[in-house]
Amino acid sequence: MIALTDVHKSFGENEVLKGISASVHKGEVVCIVGPSGSGKSTILRCINGLESYDRGEISVEGLKVDRDAPSIVAIRTQVSMVFQRFNLFPHRTVLENVVEGPLYVKKEPRAVALERGRALLAEVGLAEKADAHPPQLSGGQQQRVAIARALAMQPKAILFDEPTSALDPELVGDVLGVMRKLADDGMTMVVVTHEMGFARDVADRVLFIDDGVIVEQGQAKAVLNQPQHPRTQDFLRRVLHLL
Ligand SMILES: Nc1ncnc2c1ncn2[C@@H]1O[C@H](COP(=O)(O)OP(=O)(O)OP(=O)(O)O)[C@@H](O)[C@H]1O
Numbered sequence: 630m631i632a633l634t635d636v637h638k639s640f641g642e643n644e645v646l647k648g649i650s651a652s653v654h655k656g657e658v659v660c661i662v663g664p665s666g667s668g669k670s671t672i673l674r675c676i677n678g679l680e681s682y683d684r685g686e687i688s689v690e691g692l693k694v695d696r697d698a699p700s701i702v703a704i705r706t707q708v709s710m711v712f713q714r715f716n717l718f719p720h721r722t723v724l725e726n727v728v729e730g731p732l733y734v735k736k737e738p739r740a741v742a743l744e745r746g747r748a749l750l751a752e753v754g755l756a757e758k759a760d761a762h763p764p765q766l767s768g769g770q771q772q773r774v775a776i777a778r779a780l781a782m783q784p785k786a787i788l789f790d791e792p793t794s795a796l797d798p799e800l801v802g803d804v805l806g807v808m809r810k811l812a813d814d815g816m817t818m819v820v821v822t823h824e825m826g827f828a829r830d831v832a833d834r835v836l837f838i839d840d841g842v843i844v845e846q847g848q849a850k851a852v853l854n855q856p857q858h859p860r861t862q863d864f865l866r867r868v869l870h871l872l
């Protein structure tokens with residue numbers, strides 16, 4: 630569904646992606662782990678065209694991702710993104726946030742969008758918060774709204790960029806629970822995360838990236854339990870120490 634072939638990306642002199650090749654199949658959950666600044670967010674942003682890339686190719690269901698081509702609109706509606714800091718509109722209600730994309734990007738009839746919006750809020754456990762405003766919600770609740778908003782576009786895949794790292798520890802579980810259910814339901818997901826337990830239990834594959842290259846990739850349990858590369862071993866030792 631998503632294919633990256635020898636993708637290079639520089640910011641000025643700083644080459645941050647140095648030939649990334651990877652693929653994500655339909656229904657797969659792929660976790661991207663690696664140190665700060667290694668290029669994880671940049672990969673996600675290139676996949677849905679928020680960022681351009683310099684060389685190589687990215688495609689989504691065979692359609693080349695080109696930030697400056699008209700086709701990017703279709704790709705963005707098919708590949709939703711969930712950010713670390715929710716990015717909800719504070720002055721709109723929770724339900725209005727969820728139906729924004731369907732109404733204004735996909736031009737869905739209002740009744741259809743509202744009905745699906747309410748159903749999605751129920752799915753993430755927030756049916757009773759439909760008319761609240763985001764600042765009245767906890768971080769974990771806001772992130773679940775953001776996931777409902779991503780789902781409202783009926784995407785083929787969802788990209789998550791550290792969806793739990795801005796949350797208080799006791800709120801992390803609810804968000805991971807919603808993500809786990811999505812994975813069980815067959816959603817295609819690419820998840821940048823430091824939650825190694827989630828990666829081990831839910832991901833089909835893990836990519837370990839360091840300094841703009843994929844150092845190691847493979848089945849989640851293999852990479853996380855028996856990392857082969859010294860850099861992966863060192864990173865996992867440090868991350869697990871922090872916990
Ligand atoms: N818009 C930008 N302009 C210039 N440099 C950027 C920009 N975005 C990212 N970078 C640089 O690209 C490199 C990779 O950044 P990226 O955000 O992809 O890392 P990351 O792996 O997501 O890190 P973190 O775990 O801290 O989120 C960093 O050196 C960063 O400073």
Ligand SMILES: [Mg+2]
Pocket residue numbers: 669670671790
């Ligand atoms: Mg990042």
